[in-house]
Amino acid sequence: xxxxxxxxxxxxxxxxxxxxxxxxxxxxxxxxxxxxxxxxxxxxxxxxxxxxxxxxxxxxxxxxxxxxxxxxxxxxxxxxxxxxxxxxxxxxxxxxxxxxxxxxxxxxxxxxxxxxxxxxxxxxxxxxxxxxxxxxxxxxxxxxxxxxxxxxxxxxxxxxxxxxxxxxxxxxxxxxxxxxxxxxxxxxxxxxxxxxxxxxxxxxxxxxxxxxxxxxxxxxxxxxxxxxxxxxxxxxxxxxxxxxxxxxxxxxxxxxxxxxxxxxxxxxxxxxxxxxxxxxxxxxxxxxxxxxxxxxxxxxxxxxxxxxxxxxxxxxxxxxxxxxxxxxxxxx
Amino acid sequence: xxxxxxxxxxxxxxxxxxxxxxxxxxxxxxxxxxxxxxxxxxxxxxxxxxxxxxxxxxxxxxxxxxxxxxxxxxxxxxxxxxxxxxxxxxxxxxxxxxxxxxxxxxxxxxxxxxxxxxxxxxxxxxxxxxxxxxxxxxxxxxxxxxxxxxxxxxxxxxxxxxxxxxxxxxxxxxxxxxxxxxxxxxxxxxxxxxxxxxxxxxxxxxxxxxxxxxxxxxxxxxxxxxxxxxxxxxxxxxxxxxxxxxxxxxxxxxxxxxxxxxxxxxxxxxxxxxxxxxxxxxxxxxxxxxxxxxxxxxxxxxxxxxxxxxxxxxxxxxxxxxxxxxxxxxxx
Numbered sequence: 001x002x003x004x005x006x007x008x009x010x011x012x013x014x015x016x017x018x019x020x021x022x023x024x025x026x027x028x029x030x031x032x033x034x035x036x037x038x039x040x041x042x043x044x045x046x047x048x049x050x051x052x053x054x055x056x057x058x059x060x061x062x063x064x065x066x067x068x069x070x071x072x073x074x075x076x077x078x079x080x081x082x083x084x085x086x087x088x089x090x091x092x093x094x095x096x097x098x099x100x101x102x103x104x105x106x107x108x109x110x111x112x113x114x115x116x117x118x119x120x121x122x123x124x125x126x127x128x129x130x131x132x133x134x135x136x137x138x139x140x141x142x143x144x145x146x147x148x149x150x151x152x153x154x155x156x157x158x159x160x161x162x163x164x165x166x167x168x169x170x171x172x173x174x175x176x177x178x179x180x181x182x183x184x185x186x187x188x189x190x191x192x193x194x195x196x197x198x199x200x201x202x203x204x205x206x207x208x209x210x211x212x213x214x215x216x217x218x219x220x221x222x223x224x225x226x227x228x229x230x231x232x233x234x235x236x237x238x239x240x241x242x243x244x245x246x247x248x249x250x251x252x253x254x255x256x257x258x259x260x261x262x263x264x265x266x267x268x269x270x271x272x273x274x275x276x277x278x279x280x281x282x283x284x285x286x287x288x289x290x291x292x293x294x295x296x297x298x299x300x301x302x303x304x305x306x307x308x309x310x311x312x313x314x315x316x317x318x319x320x321x322x323x324x325x326x327x328x329x330x331x332x
Numbered sequence: 333x334x335x336x337x338x339x340x341x342x343x344x345x346x347x348x349x350x351x352x353x354x355x356x357x358x359x360x361x362x363x364x365x366x367x368x369x370x371x372x373x374x375x376x377x378x379x380x381x382x383x384x385x386x387x388x389x390x391x392x393x394x395x396x397x398x399x400x401x402x403x404x405x406x407x408x409x410x411x412x413x414x415x416x417x418x419x420x421x422x423x424x425x426x427x428x429x430x431x432x433x434x435x436x437x438x439x440x441x442x443x444x445x446x447x448x449x450x451x452x453x454x455x456x457x458x459x460x461x462x463x464x465x466x467x468x469x470x471x472x473x474x475x476x477x478x479x480x481x482x483x484x485x486x487x488x489x490x491x492x493x494x495x496x497x498x499x500x501x502x503x504x505x506x507x508x509x510x511x512x513x514x515x516x517x518x519x520x521x522x523x524x525x526x527x528x529x530x531x532x533x534x535x536x537x538x539x540x541x542x543x544x545x546x547x548x549x550x551x552x553x554x555x556x557x558x559x560x561x562x563x564x565x566x567x568x569x570x571x572x573x574x575x576x577x578x579x580x581x582x583x584x585x586x587x588x589x590x591x592x593x594x595x596x597x598x599x600x601x602x603x604x605x606x607x608x609x610x611x612x613x614x615x616x617x618x619x620x621x622x623x624x625x626x627x628x629x630x631x632x633x634x635x636x637x638x639x640x641x642x643x644x645x646x647x648x649x650x651x652x653x654x655x656x657x658x659x660x661x662x663x664x
Contacts (some may be wrong), residue, residue: 177506190614197577197627197642205631206628229633232485234487275534284525298538298539302481303560308562
């Protein structure tokens with residue numbers, strides 16, 4: 001079996017570090033792993049297969065001999081360096097939103113639309129965290145009975161914003177518990193013991209970018225522009241694990257029993273639905289399981305083809321780093 | 333103006349204490365205020381108008397000379413003592429779920445269905461916290477253009493469970509921040525830095541009682557059994573203030589601009605909707621404002637008569653104690 005030279009761009013970030021871990025866990029066939037970041041991170045080392053790898057500065061010559069580059073350093077870095085890498089013959093898997101809606105760039109969740117990878121012209125986009133877990137949960141429904149309507153409200157962890165936000169939730173929680181003055185750097189309002197109906201920038205239509213990503217990316221990944229989607233994206237004081245409350249209307253009727261049987265057989269999904277024993281997906285479980293967890297499955301009481309569910313996934317792993325590595329696995 | 337003898341049953345609880353405060357704040361015309369609780373609370377005193385009132389033990393003779401009794405000591409206490417009080421000629425305003433769906437008992441939110449108070453036969457029920465804020469927010473829409481459909485996902489504070497839950501969130505948060513062993517008494521799972529899609533008991537249909545309350549109580553208060561309602565009730569690690577993500581479909585079209593103008597003129601509602609300046613309702617604001625706060629108002633992008641909004645209210649005050657006192661004000 002051949003081995004590949006892989007680069008991680010943004011290796012010192014929350015998602016970048018997960019990428020390194022996941023490449024090791026899944027025994028990705030690596031010849032050389034190159035860790036790239038901005039000048040700021042020079043001198044840092046990250047452990048990979050018991051070796052301490054030095055972080056190197058990203059520049060236009062970084063992609064010589066690199067087969068696959070996993071980008072997770074924000075849209076600006078991707079816009080500048082991903083085309084350079086692709087021109088060099090490197091296949092880019094980009095975790096930023098820079099190219100997701102580009103019609104020449106496939107947007108891939110391996111459990112949902114693995115075949116789209118083949119259409120790439122050097123760049124493949126990794127979807128947004130809140131989108132990935134929703135499309136994994138809904139793809140089996142779409143295939144079985146079709147979907148007319150999705151209404152989702154999210155409960156998203158601060159790690160989706162990055163390391164500084166994790167620190168902010170920790171610091172503010174401690175400040176409030178100890179009656180100290182509150183400090184604030186990352187979010188526009190207190191996040192500890194509070195709920196912010198605001199993720200990413202606001203667009204002119206009154207929705208946030210995060211909400212519009214859920215709408216546009218889901219349609220692109222499903223290859224279906226007719227599904228009606230409504231999204232409300234909300235930040236909650238949780239470190240890891242995004243939760244989503246989903247209502248959907250199917251085209252044809254499906255019983256909850258049948259849906260559960262389908263989920264039990266679906267790769268990438270863990271059914272956690274035993275309310276008699278208080279078992280349902282929890283954000284804290286996402287630190288243990290990589291699968292998208294589904295529970296609280298119930299027929300809607302007012303729409304005959306309506307179904308409600310509660311889904312949770314690890315936003316840094318399945319929502320970002322793991323999905324990117326799974327895309328890389330499709331390439332080899 | 334005449335004055336009234338008022339009793340508070342469950343005076344030492346989180347809601348009972350708010351009732352005492354609100355009676356004082358709103359200068360309710362009180363002759364005597366009698367604070368009642370179980371034996372456990374004997375010896376406690378609560379301050380009212382600069383006097384320390386002793387808590388007395390609730391018994392079947394407690395209602396002699398009492399004009400109005402505010403109950404907030406759970407369903408079992410209400411079931412036993414509310415009929416005794418009513419038979420005595422005392423008007424009961426009951427904050428438990430014991431009589432809410434009883435067809436002989438009006439279920440009242442003064443901003444919505446004040447006239448229903450007149451139908452009482454001794455007992456008036458105070459709705460559930462998550463219902464009250466939703467019906468206050470939606471009544472102006474119902475009156476103006478009619479409502480076909482409501483889909484709500486909640487983000488509910490632990491104070492709704494009571495004092496022990498407030499302590500549990502505080503203790504667990506501190507334990508996690510300090511790497512100590514987690515203790516758990518109130519909730520079936522860790523609530524600190526976690527999200528629980530589970531409030532109150534599960535019913536046979538897979539919904540929780542809290543979700544069914546939102547459905548049944550809303551229909552009763554609106555006097556409209558045709559509205560289709562879907563609810564997902566979720567506990568979040570917040571001390572005070574329930575948030576709700578609401579999608580609704582109106583019967584006739586209404587513009588967001590017109591709806592905002594209506595809300596600006598509606599008593600009991602505070603419009604907090606200026607996304608350019610990051611202003612939207614927050615749980616933390618509910619410690620300052622008694623009004624139901626409404627924001628993130630936006631047209632649905634997939635349904636022509638669809639509207640999305642984010643609402644927040646103080647669950648102990650407008651969601652319980654304040655609404656009960658407002659009902660009492662309707663009686664005098």
